[in-house]
Amino acid sequence: MAMRNIVEIDEEKCDGCGLCVIECAEGALEIRDGKAKIIKEMYCDGLGACIGECPQEALTIV
Structure with missing residues (x-):
């Protein structure tokens, strides 16, 4: 089964x-x-469009 990337948020x-x-x-x-x-x-496409918008650098792709 293939793993898919999703966004992870550092709270x-x-x-x-x-x-x-x-x-x-x-x-x-x-x-x-x-x-x-x-x-x-399941909706997260893992492409990370959100990552560049975070001024706190709280988002990563895992």
Whole structure:
């Protein structure tokens, strides 16, 4: 079974600005409790359009 890449969020770095959520065309991210969260992992395409938008560098591809 092939592994697919998804975005991982470092909650220590995330300040909840929401810029990643705006950039996520797939709708996989939301702000919950003041932090970005992957709410629909199956929707994440793993391409990382959201990563470049994060001023805190809290997002990585895993």
